Amino acid sequence: MTRALNEKAYSKYFKAFGDPNRLRILFHLASGEMMVNEIVKAVGLSQPVVSRHLAILREANAVISRRDGQRIYYRLNKAAVGSCCDGFQSCLAIQVVPSTKPKKK
DSSP, X not given: OOOOOOHHHHHHXXXXXXXXXXXXXXXXXXXXXXXXXXXXXXXTOOHHHHHHXXXXXXXXXXXXXXXXXXXXXXXXXXXXXXHXXXXXXXXTOOOOOOXXXXXXX
16 A cells, blocks of 8 residues: 655644644634634734734635635634544554563563
């Protein structure tokens, strides 16, 4: 079986997942759709900082946005995030070998 690694896609995901503030945003969006001002309150960051984090998450396809008039709503892209996590785990799947080092007494 040949494993494929989509380096660009995984690189974007891990950049997006590599910041504690973005992880907090994803955590809140996992509960449902939120507007930027709701995310700002939930994570305690300024609106410009949250907007920048959301842009990185959108670029990685980890979140989806929709506009309703002047309001923009964000939600976790569960299908894309799940697919990325499953695919990355599959391409790195290795057999776990027990340690042969003697245990310290």
